[in-house]
Amino acid sequence: MSRIxxxxxxxxxxxxxxxxxxxxxxxxxxxxxxxxxxxxxxxEIIHAAGFLPVGIWGGQxxxxxxxxxxxxxxxxxxxxxxxxQLEGVYDDLEAVLFPVPCDTLKxxxxxxxxxxxxxxxxxxxxxxLEAANKFLAEEYRLVREKLEKILSVQISDEALNNxxxxxxENRKVMREFTDIAANYPNIIDPIKRHAIIKARFxxxxxxxxxxxxxxxxxxxxxxxxAFTGKKVVLTGIMAEPNEVLDILKDNGFAVVADxxxxxxxxxxxxxPSGTDPLYRLAKWWQEFxxxxxxxxxxxxxxxxxxxxxxxxxxxxxxxxxxxxCDPEEFDYPIYYRQFEEAGIKxxxxxxxxxxxxxxxxxxxxxxFSEML
Amino acid sequence: MFTMGxxxxxxxxxxxxxxxGVNIIAGEVIQIGTGSTGPKRxxxxxxxxxxxxxxxxxxxxxxxxxRSSVEEAHKQIxxxxxxxxxxxxxxxxxxxxxDIGGQDVKAIRLDxxxxxxxxxxxxxxxxxxxxxLDVMSRVLEVNLDEMAEYDSRAxxxxxxxxxxxxxxxxxxxxxxxxxxxxxxxxxxxxxSVASKAxxxxxxxGVEEDIVMCGGVAKDLGVVRAISxxxxxxxxxxxxxxxxxxxxxxxxxxxxxxGANK
Numbered sequence: 054m055s056r057i058x059x060x061x062x063x064x065x066x067x068x069x070x071x072x073x074x075x076x077x078x079x080x081x082x083x084x085x086x087x088x089x090x091x092x093x094x095x096x097e098i099i100h101a102a103g104f105l106p107v108g109i110w111g112g113q114x115x116x117x118x119x120x121x122x123x124x125x126x127x128x129x130x131x132x133x134x135x136x137x138q139l140e141g142v143y144d145d146l147e148a149v150l151f152p153v154p155c156d157t158l159k160x161x162x163x164x165x166x167x168x169x170x171x172x173x174x175x176x177x178x179x180x181x182l183e184a185a186n187k188f189l190a191e192e193y194r195l196v197r198e199k200l201e202k203i204l205s206v207q208i209s210d211e212a213l214n215n216x217x218x219x220x221x222e223n224r225k226v227m228r229e230f231t232d233i234a235a236n237y238p239n240i241i242d243p244i245k246r247h248a249i250i251k252a253r254f255x256x257x258x259x260x261x262x263x264x265x266x267x268x269x270x271x272x273x274x275x276x277x278x279a280f281t282g283k284k285v286v287l288t289g290i291m292a293e294p295n296e297v298l299d300i301l302k303d304n305g306f307a308v309v310a311d312x313x314x315x316x317x318x319x320x321x322x323x324x325p326s327g328t329d330p331l332y333r334l335a336k337w338w339q340e341f342x343x344x345x346x347x348x349x350x351x352x353x354x355x356x357x358x359x360x361x362x363x364x365x366x367x368x369x370x371x372x373x374x375x376x377x378c379d380p381e382e383f384d385y386p387i388y389y390r391q392f393e394e395a396g397i398k399x400x401x402x403x404x405x406x407x408x409x410x411x412x413x414x415x416x417x418x419x420x421f422s423e424m425l
Numbered sequence: 426m427f428t429m430g431x432x433x434x435x436x437x438x439x440x441x442x443x444x445x446g447v448n449i450i451a452g453e454v455i456q457i458g459t460g461s462t463g464p465k466r467x468x469x470x471x472x473x474x475x476x477x478x479x480x481x482x483x484x485x486x487x488x489x490x491x492r493s494s495v496e497e498a499h500k501q502i503x504x505x506x507x508x509x510x511x512x513x514x515x516x517x518x519x520x521x522x523x524d525i526g527g528q529d530v531k532a533i534r535l536d537x538x539x540x541x542x543x544x545x546x547x548x549x550x551x552x553x554x555x556x557x558l559d560v561m562s563r564v565l566e567v568n569l570d571e572m573a574e575y576d577s578r579a580x581x582x583x584x585x586x587x588x589x590x591x592x593x594x595x596x597x598x599x600x601x602x603x604x605x606x607x608x609x610x611x612x613x614x615x616x617s618v619a620s621k622a623x624x625x626x627x628x629x630g631v632e633e634d635i636v637m638c639g640g641v642a643k644d645l646g647v648v649r650a651i652s653x654x655x656x657x658x659x660x661x662x663x664x665x666x667x668x669x670x671x672x673x674x675x676x677x678x679x680x681x682x683g684a685n686k
Contacts, residue, residue, distance in 0.1 A: 376548070389628075403548060412490060413529070417546060420505035424541040 108254025238307030289373030355388030430673025433491030436527030459491025511672030513539030553621025576646030579612035
């Protein structure tokens with residue numbers, strides 16, 4: 054097995070088995086894990102406490118118990134998170150960080166059924182005012198205070214600034230990775246790309262950075278191979294389950310860039326420099342644009358996607374529409390029209406973690422491939 | 426030279442045998458689809474009608490929901506590409522295709538050469554599909570092929586939900602028990618199907634000529650409702666259930682010709 058294959062295999066295994074990653078971290082450090090709900094929670098505060106931040110993104114499973122608590126039109130991430138809460142899956146977590154940038158999260162945050170304490174905080178939506186930074190920094194101060202109490206630790210500004218630098222380094226290396234991966238689609242297929250990125254949610258970030266950095270070096274040492282398939286940019290919340298990525302792969306598509314909330318949206322911007330770590334983290338939210346969950350009066354998502362198509366010489370955009378995600382569904386008609394005007398081809402596929410039948414997705418992707 | 430297109434849908438199986446890319450020698454339909462005896466039976470019927478054997482076919486292409494399970498096929502092409510090809514062959518002025526089959530609704534925008542420019546499919550939900558009409562036909566005790574006639578006698582169409590087949594079914598049962606005339610309920614059912622299909626057509630951009638195909642296109646009540654909603658005439662493709670199989674047979678012909686060049 055080449056070094057590239059072994060790194061990918063290790064990261065894929067971590068991404069497929071978060072529980073083991075948590076157990077390994079505990080064995081190694083004696084410290085536990087803190088859950089991080091989507092979207093855009095300041096993981097750095099958990100990292101600075103010495104605990105492992107673990108991303109909570111639900112999973113592919115059938116829903117039954119959650120039906121008692123959620124309406125059928127809640128997105129499938131939250132349906133599966135609720136189902137797993139009820140099954141006790143998250144009860145090993147020391148705490149759960151819970152941002153609430155959409156209505157479903159807001160409601161779900163008030164009915165957590167696991168045993169771990171939940172720390173809810175709010176992202177301000179009138180984001181471009183200075184007051185928004187002050188508000189969010191204060192929210193983060195409360196998050197830090199609550200975490201300190203629950204975890205029985207002190208989180209110093211120095212430790213927090215240090216964690217921000219570790220995270221910024223990871224963001225930079227991930228941006229490099231997605232750029233490099235775009236040149237090696239025969240090696241980094243859509244599933245591997247996703248697994249390498251997803252492993253970030255279950256690893257101490259400097260370890261993830263080191264592995265991806267090494268992978269990047271190994272990749273760029275190889276000659277760039279010709280790719281005969283089509284290149285696409287993914288947009289949406291997530292492109293799971295893996296069957297969806299398998300269908301893209303089987304139809305000869307490579308993912309050359311993404312604008313997924315679970316992937317590049319998390320690392321396309323660094324946390325800005327400064328001395329007050331909580332203010333720095335708050336400022337990241339102000340500077341972050343192009344996401345349906347963050348009010349964006351300029352509606353920059355469409356132009357951002359069109360730039361990505363140009364920069365990465367993509368053939369099209371694949372819209373991975375999370376079923377029943379209102380913010381994403383509201384954004385779609387806006388950027389779809391912009392694509393039409395610019396002559397950019399796009400495919401709409403539905404993302405539903407509960408589904409086990411992918412025939413419709415297969416038909417859509419195959420038709421799109423034939424259309425291109 | 427003969428080529429064959431096989432379209433295995435969720436609720437019907439269709440075969441077209443084409444001579445030299447232009448003459449339809451056989452176009453057969455059996456009203457059971459993938460996973461049933463339908464695919465084999467329709468294949469046998471088409472060959473028997475044409476007096477040909479599988480060995481006479483220069484190429485066979487399969488399409489439709491069950492396209493991957495057709496062992497006789499040399500290749501699979503999606504039903505969206507095949508519908509576009511088949512409809513454009515029959516109606517070269519087509520710009521928008523509305524295809525309503527057993528479990529899928531599709532709106533397809535064509536370019537000037539008949540290629541697919543954009544398409545949208547329904548969500549994974551039976552509302553607005555042929556299955557929706559099947560369910561309503563059973564509840565209303567009216568055969569599918571009589572529904573258009575009932576609709577034409579409607580005086581005040583009832584309101585029927587287009588969100589969910591199960592909800593719509595209970596609405597229809599409630600209207601029946603309240604004594605609403607079947608004619609008016611059926612017109613409401615047709616409007617419900619139309620609103621689902623037109624939602625997809627609006628996304629594609631509505632442009633004449635609009636052509637309907639798929640099994641549901643045989644229900645003129647649905648065609649009228651779609652035309653009314655879009656405020657434009659709707660052309661029903663000749664023999665609308667076999668257009669995807671026809672497209673597959675044309676693709677097969679083009680591939681043989683291309684390979685021979």
